[in-house]
Amino acid sequence: MVGAIVALCLIGLAQIYSTTAPVGGGASSIFFTQIWAILLGLVALAVALSIDYRSLADKSHFLYIAVVAALIGVLIFGVVRGGSRRWIDLGPMNLQPSEFAKAALALALAKFFGDTRRGTIARGDFMIAAVITAVPLLLIAQQPDLGTAVTLVPVLFAAAFVAGMSMRIFGILAVVALLAAPIAWKFALQDYQKERISTFVNPSQDARGAGYQQIQARITVGSGGPFGKGFKGGTQGQLRFLPVAHNDFIFSAWAEEHGFVGVVVALGLYLFVILRSLEASRLAKDRLGAYLVLGVLASFTFQVLYNITMSAGLAPVKGLTLPLMSYGGSSMIATLAGFGLILNVRMRRFTN
């Protein structure tokens, strides 16, 4: 499993090298930053692995409070980039607390659900869990970073689902969501967000503007063909027709240069990692471990599925990175730390 994770990191690294290499040759600074991020991430993984998850869970409220504090800090002291305030400047690197919120939330929810002694979760429990989720979610949404905020939702539902929440509550929630959608459309969404969604429905209505990325993503993926254009051979990623080819659209660039074969390899690796992690949750010694694994995995899986769908131009464009492959230090470290927790649970399934 660690092998598959490292393999994905290396694939991403290669693709970052390919799409960001300066014209003169050599490697970009982005490439080296990512190498450091991976190494730091592996350290974080080792750290997360080494401490028993149960003692970590006991201190989860500290971690949770620390993350919430950091998120508030971001809103006050954060660095503004691309119109949103997401980063805290730490000298040599910028920290994106929202990435760490996922793991912290997973821990907190696992602890919360694990502590309830009843077999099933009552409505009241779910409401409390929802509040625990809502606090960082709303803080992240304020940045604004709706993409990352939304990834917290699967953490809640996955944990609640496995913790035994009745299907009736899920049904009610689904109906409420459906009814709320038009209201949200009218009041909650910003104009640019509405535009993205309506553009997705009909991308050619604005082929130069909002629909551009979606159309280009599809062209990028499709033109890769069965075997791809070869390493550094992509035209869409190399010539910047595809925006942020090293970041949000890294999977499109990968698909262009390595074709359907490369796509199947990458999808296989992700699937392997996810299934192995689910296995870990099933094998977990206690409910806490199982919930923890699911919580961590839920946001990861959601992000992977959404990003890859978007990479193929099949979902509205949203600033969601592809965990493990996309460029981004905080995301890399947080994701690897998350896998440290999963491995932690897996490793300690026999100990008492």
Place this chain on the structure above:
Amino acid sequence: MTAPTEDRRRVSARVGVLQGAVIVGFAALAICFWVLQVVQTDKFVEMANSNYQRTLPLRAPRGVLYDRNGRVLVENRDSFTISIDRESAKHLPETAATVSKLLGLDLAEVMDIIDRHVRAEPVYRPIVIVQDATAEQVFRLRSRKKELPEILIEEVPTRRYPSEALAAHLFGYVGLASDKQLGDGINQGSIVGQQGVELAYNKLLMGRDGVRRVVVNSVGREIGPALEEIPPAEGNRVQLTIDYDIQKAVEDAFKAASDAHLTDAGAAVILDPRTGEVLAFTSQPAFDPNAFASGVDRATWASLNKDELLPLNNRALQGRYSPGSTFKMAVGLAALEEGAITPDFTVFCGGSASFYGRSFKCWKKGGHGRVDLRHAIEQSCDVFFYTVANMIGVDKIHKWATLLGLGEMSGIDLPHELSGLVPSTEWKQRVKGEKWYAGETISVGIGQGAVAVTPVEMAVYAATLANGGTRITPHVIKAVDEGKGFEPVPAPPPHSQVALDPQKVQAIRDGMWMVVNAGGTGGRARIEGHDVAGKTGTSQVISNDGRAAAVRSGKDLRDNGWFVFFAPRDNPEIAGIVFLEHGMHGPNAASVAHHILDTFFAKKDKRPLPPPPTVEMMRFDFSDSFPLPPRKPRQPAPAQPERTVAVR
């Protein structure tokens, strides 16, 4: 810590559900990618290619045109075209605003150009905003190139014609290919000949455009070397039969005639009567073909079309005018060849003669007395030719006029020629469904009535009289260089050939010699030491009755003047026609012809070429003028050019 088995079973089951969901999700994704990457590859590969490859046409220079002595007539120069690449333009109106401000253009006009192209053309074709940009415009744009990647500056070869609209109607002009012209090597955006030699020999001259395929990035900047470059192939060099010096003499003489207020319009066609080679060709007024070379602007086009003198009309090929007295040689020759008369046949002219109960006047009130054929031509005696025409009938006249080249297209290798008309009984029956009346033949005898000819037909007529019966086909192409040096283009075969009785045709030539060198009306075309033969013609544009009323309308009703000539009288080397629309009468045309002939013989005799004629040399004789309408600024023309109306 206890973990109830029931709990564990539930967790296990629910994790199983999640596993299944994840597998289904990944399988669905794999299928999507399979569809995009394997099933629809071709479509997306093409889209990706059109993204990063830009195909730029490299315009081929058109073939250079030379005169018969190897002098360059029409060549190419480099010009700059500024266009907007729609694919890399994010917001066209914004680009238009920036560009028009930078280049000092009217924004509304630029938007107008863009609007027209946006609707009609595919998105990959750049929209040309400025043709033939100035150096300053190019400099300004280049300095802002980085901010305006959607602006393309292309260097394109553009036609350069001689100044002063020399032989504009001969050369014609070039322009963007219309939809009808596409195919056969002509693509959208190709520059092709639209008139004159440029149109007639477009295939030879056009060359083959090249192509440059380059890699561009998402902001339209070219990256690296070209993927592929097919250099353009220049069009073939073409040598024309035109003699620059003669052509210049024609243009200079017309300019002097215009400055002298003799005429504002007319035509001249000068041939080598032995071969049919065109030495000079003009239609006046002309236009500047340079204005078309990089796309004519609307204002110029509108003013050319509104000009009441119709400068775009090619009078030499399309103007149909009554030939007047110049027709008399055809009538005389017909009578001689049909055996109706001999050169010594005489007629008594008393100033008028009566035919079919109607009196026909001679132009000379007192009459010419007894005249033979030679003197009848010299004096242009109307009564003689009334009589002769009446003797042989209209069909014989039609037969011989046609053999001499009148009333039928000359077949010159220039586009859009129209045919003149020499009437016959068959023609009248066919067109009007009426019988020909013998009385109508009388006015045909002096080139009036339904007779209408074009200047180029008249030039052929002069040549056929000069060479003794060969109706040569006039042509302007002499040689073509298809890459292996100039190779002569064979002259087109003559249209027809009759062996005219040398003695009979000599009588006609003698009469024409006397017109110029004895007591005739063509004395102004006399050249010392050379036997010029010619004949003037004056044809009224309106009947005497109509004139009084029409003068008040302010229309130019002055007579048209002709001078048909060849020289030397024996073994002629030059033949031609000068036609002055509203030139008042033939002798004025002879003045124009004088400078042409003088230049021709100066060249032949190796003397210095005569200087361009002055106004004083042109303004000579107003004996038959009538009150002139005041000269006024040109005004929009009536839809139809005014037709020549003959006197009856």
